[in-house]
Structures are given as structure tokens and as C-alpha cells.
Amino acid sequence: MSHPEEIATCVVTVTYGERVPLLARVLRAAFQCGARYAVVVDNGTPATSKKALVDLQNELGREAMEIIALPRNEGSAGGFHAGLRRVAQLRDMRFVWVLDDDNLPEENALSVLMDRWTQLGAHETDAMMCFRKEKRAYRKVLVRKTLHWVEPDAFFDFNLAHLWNGGKRRAHIEKGCIELGVAAYGGLWFARAWLDRIALPPERFHLYFDDYAFSRQIPEHGGRIWLCPDSRLNDIDISWQVNRDEIHPWLEPTTEERRIFCTIRNRLWLERPVVRSRSLHMVNMALYLGVKVIGANLGAMARRFRSAPVFVRRFRLIGRAIRAGLS
Known part of the structure; x- marks a missing residue:
């Protein structure tokens, strides 16, 4: 040893x-x-x-x-x-x-x-x-x-x-x-x-x-x-993504927007060099957003209907991050 x-x-x-x-x-x-x-x-x-x-x-x-x-x-x-x-x-x-x-x-x-x-x-x-x-x-x-x-x-x-x-x-x-x-x-x-x-x-x-x-x-x-x-x-410190079973961290109103933007943009920067089929990559992105971010969190968003303006801003932020990651 x-x-x-x-x-x-x-x-x-x-x-x-x-x-x-x-x-x-x-x-x-x-x-x-x-x-x-x-x-x-x-x-x-x-x-x-x-x-x-x-x-x-x-x-x-x-x-x-x-x-x-x-x-x-x-x-x-x-x-x-x-x-x-x-x-x-x-x-x-x-x-x-x-x-x-x-x-x-x-x-x-x-x-x-x-x-x-x-x-x-x-x-x-x-x-x-x-x-x-x-x-x-x-x-x-x-x-x-x-x-x-x-x-x-x-x-x-x-x-x-x-x-x-x-x-x-x-x-x-x-x-x-x-x-x-x-x-x-x-x-x-x-x-x-x-x-x-x-x-x-x-x-x-x-x-x-x-x-x-x-x-x-x-x-x-x-x-x-x-x-x-x-x-x-x-x-020994709590991650900002710890409550993801309750609501996706990208939609959590208390999450700092800079964290969300960098997470999405940087993931795309990481993935771009290994993309073989751009169309498949785009389909996977759309399905992930539709199923894991929106679909899986409809109930949580409905229960937090007073945060609707926050959710709208978050979806816009996600869009900006995706454009930055693909540019």
C-alpha cells in the first residue's frame, strides 16, 4: 500500500x-x-x-x-x-x-x-x-x-x-x-x-x-x-442545486441568474466540440427543455403562480444563454 x-x-x-x-x-x-x-x-x-x-x-x-x-x-x-x-x-x-x-x-x-x-x-x-x-x-x-x-x-x-x-x-x-x-x-x-x-x-x-x-x-x-x-x-456547504427534486434549479426564484446563464452557456461550449449531428443535438436540447425543465415542473410552477413573472424572465434568460453558448 x-x-x-x-x-x-x-x-x-x-x-x-x-x-x-x-x-x-x-x-x-x-x-x-x-x-x-x-x-x-x-x-x-x-x-x-x-x-x-x-x-x-x-x-x-x-x-x-x-x-x-x-x-x-x-x-x-x-x-x-x-x-x-x-x-x-x-x-x-x-x-x-x-x-x-x-x-x-x-x-x-x-x-x-x-x-x-x-x-x-x-x-x-x-x-x-x-x-x-x-x-x-x-x-x-x-x-x-x-x-x-x-x-x-x-x-x-x-x-x-x-x-x-x-x-x-x-x-x-x-x-x-x-x-x-x-x-x-x-x-x-x-x-x-x-x-x-x-x-x-x-x-x-x-x-x-x-x-x-x-x-x-x-x-x-x-x-x-x-x-x-x-x-x-x-x-460542508449546501449547493444551489440541492432542491432540484422540488423544482428545477433554473426555475427556482432564489437562484442567482448568473449561475443559470453560465451553467447553460458553458455546457454548450463544452458540448460543441463533440457534436457530430447538429440536428440531433438541437432535438436533444429541445426535448430536455420541454420534458425536464418545463414538463416536469408544471405543477411546481402552478403552485407558485405568484412567481409567474420570474418564470417568464427565467425562460428568456435560458434563451439568451443558449444563444451565447451556440455563438
């Missing part, structure tokens, strides 16, 4: 707003897991958080944590772009462990990743991914054993072609790990050498799917990403 002390691992994370208390819990746990160093991107935090970050750096040790301060919030794309660019320069770090500032690792999260990586052959082309039970896509992977990737012609994984092509591709499973085609930032562990071969996260994405745009380069360049169910992270 490999142990954390045998493989120098650097954590890279991004924080913003007043989230340093969450970050502090995450970093303490990461170091207890065996991480050697941490690069923390201060994504335009207020003065109180800047002071809290310095206090945290003093607690953990300046030899263990460095802060990269951005003058304004550049979103996850800009933040992780800056953090990973810095990690690429740390030649004494062999591996990178990407964590969101609210991904709390369980005690053995890192050692389990390393153990499974060793069992898979200890190839630096293999990247590992922690399991987050709060992440719906990973729960589906465990149940269905299908490949989580950016499927050609699908829109948000919805593909009419599954009616005649046998459905989603089965995922390769080895040593208890399930292969992924893309991965989120939170929990991704990979060799630092990958940063010499692939592009950093695309800053123009600002928010959402920049992690998929970054991580999918690993299989595109001959590597593999493995989801490790036994290496667990717990999200």
Missing part, C-alpha cells in the same frame, strides 16, 4: 467571500490525510477574509501553505487557473489534489486514493477521483455503472439516440474503481506532470464546467480518470 508520506501531494483550492472557516476545516483535514503543501487562491475576498487567511497560514505554517491573492473574484475558472499555474512550478510536488473550499476529506481519503492508484499499476497517466455523495452525477455512476463523460450530441447527458443505440456506454471497472470521462475539481488527484501537457482551466468559462473542460483533457491525451468510491469527501 502507498502512504501519503511517500508521495508528495500539493492541495490546490480557491476561496471567496467569507468562507475561510470552511476552508480551514478542509485544509486541516487534508494535512491530516497526508498532504504536504497547499496553494490557496484568494479569489478577491474582503479584508476580513484576507486577515483570516493570513491567520490560517500562520497556524498551518508558511512552509506548508501559500496564498495567491487575486484582485477580484475571477470565478472558479480564473481561480483554479491561477492556482494550477502556480502548482505547475512546484517541481518538488509529484501530485496535485484539487479541493473546493467546502470539500472535507475523510481521514483516509488520500491514502485510499494512493492505494487504489498503486493497485491499478501506479501509472502517472492515471488520475484518481474521490467520491462525494452530495454529487448527483457520481451517485448515478455508482448505481448505473455507466460512463460519466461529455457524450457526443447529448445535451446535459440527455440523448434521444439512447432509444436505438443501446443506451449510455458502460464504464470500465477495475480494482473497485469506475472510469470517468470527466471529473469535477473537488477530489481530483493527478500527477503534477499533467500540467506540463494539458491546458489550464479556460478562464472565459468563469463559472461551471471549466473543471470538465480541464479534466477531459486527461483521457483525450491517453490517460484515465478513476472514481474511487472508498475515498470520500463530504460537502
Whole structure:
């Protein structure tokens, strides 16, 4: 079995707003897991958080944590772009462990990743991914054993072609790990050498799917990403998409419009390079919107009839985001 002390691992994370208390819990746990160093991107935090970050750096040790301060919030794309660019320069770090500032690792999260990586052959082309039970896509992977990737012609994984092509591709499973085609930032562990071969996260994405745009380069360049169910992270903050069973998050009146716009636009940016049939892609988009966004939420919208003006604005916003994503 490999142990954390045998493989120098650097954590890279991004924080913003007043989230340093969450970050502090995450970093303490990461170091207890065996991480050697941490690069923390201060994504335009207020003065109180800047002071809290310095206090945290003093607690953990300046030899263990460095802060990269951005003058304004550049979103996850800009933040992780800056953090990973810095990690690429740390030649004494062999591996990178990407964590969101609210991904709390369980005690053995890192050692389990390393153990499974060793069992898979200890190839630096293999990247590992922690399991987050709060992440719906990973729960589906465990149940269905299908490949989580950016499927050609699908829109948000919805593909009419599954009616005649046998459905989603089965995922390769080895040593208890399930292969992924893309991965989120939170929990991704990979060799630092990958940063010499692939592009950093695309800053123009600002928010959402920049992690998929970054991580999918690993299989595109001959590597593999493995989801490790036994290496667990717990999200200690609530996602804006958590109540999707009640109403689709794009229609939830309290959801920030920028989040919806970036989610839809960026997903289309992600999908466009793998579209083989533009007509099928457009049909899938129309069906997704008609069935999953409108049809499945008619009852919820009717119960919230006083929010009708909000729903009208949301549909207009969705239209703008689609046009931006296709342009």
C-alpha cells in the first residue's frame, strides 16, 4: 500500500467571500490525510477574509501553505487557473489534489486514493477521483455503472439516440474503481506532470464546467480518470442545486441568474466540440427543455403562480444563454 508520506501531494483550492472557516476545516483535514503543501487562491475576498487567511497560514505554517491573492473574484475558472499555474512550478510536488473550499476529506481519503492508484499499476497517466455523495452525477455512476463523460450530441447527458443505440456506454471497472470521462475539481488527484501537457482551466468559462473542460483533457491525451468510491469527501456547504427534486434549479426564484446563464452557456461550449449531428443535438436540447425543465415542473410552477413573472424572465434568460453558448 502507498502512504501519503511517500508521495508528495500539493492541495490546490480557491476561496471567496467569507468562507475561510470552511476552508480551514478542509485544509486541516487534508494535512491530516497526508498532504504536504497547499496553494490557496484568494479569489478577491474582503479584508476580513484576507486577515483570516493570513491567520490560517500562520497556524498551518508558511512552509506548508501559500496564498495567491487575486484582485477580484475571477470565478472558479480564473481561480483554479491561477492556482494550477502556480502548482505547475512546484517541481518538488509529484501530485496535485484539487479541493473546493467546502470539500472535507475523510481521514483516509488520500491514502485510499494512493492505494487504489498503486493497485491499478501506479501509472502517472492515471488520475484518481474521490467520491462525494452530495454529487448527483457520481451517485448515478455508482448505481448505473455507466460512463460519466461529455457524450457526443447529448445535451446535459440527455440523448434521444439512447432509444436505438443501446443506451449510455458502460464504464470500465477495475480494482473497485469506475472510469470517468470527466471529473469535477473537488477530489481530483493527478500527477503534477499533467500540467506540463494539458491546458489550464479556460478562464472565459468563469463559472461551471471549466473543471470538465480541464479534466477531459486527461483521457483525450491517453490517460484515465478513476472514481474511487472508498475515498470520500463530504460537502460542508449546501449547493444551489440541492432542491432540484422540488423544482428545477433554473426555475427556482432564489437562484442567482448568473449561475443559470453560465451553467447553460458553458455546457454548450463544452458540448460543441463533440457534436457530430447538429440536428440531433438541437432535438436533444429541445426535448430536455420541454420534458425536464418545463414538463416536469408544471405543477411546481402552478403552485407558485405568484412567481409567474420570474418564470417568464427565467425562460428568456435560458434563451439568451443558449444563444451565447451556440455563438
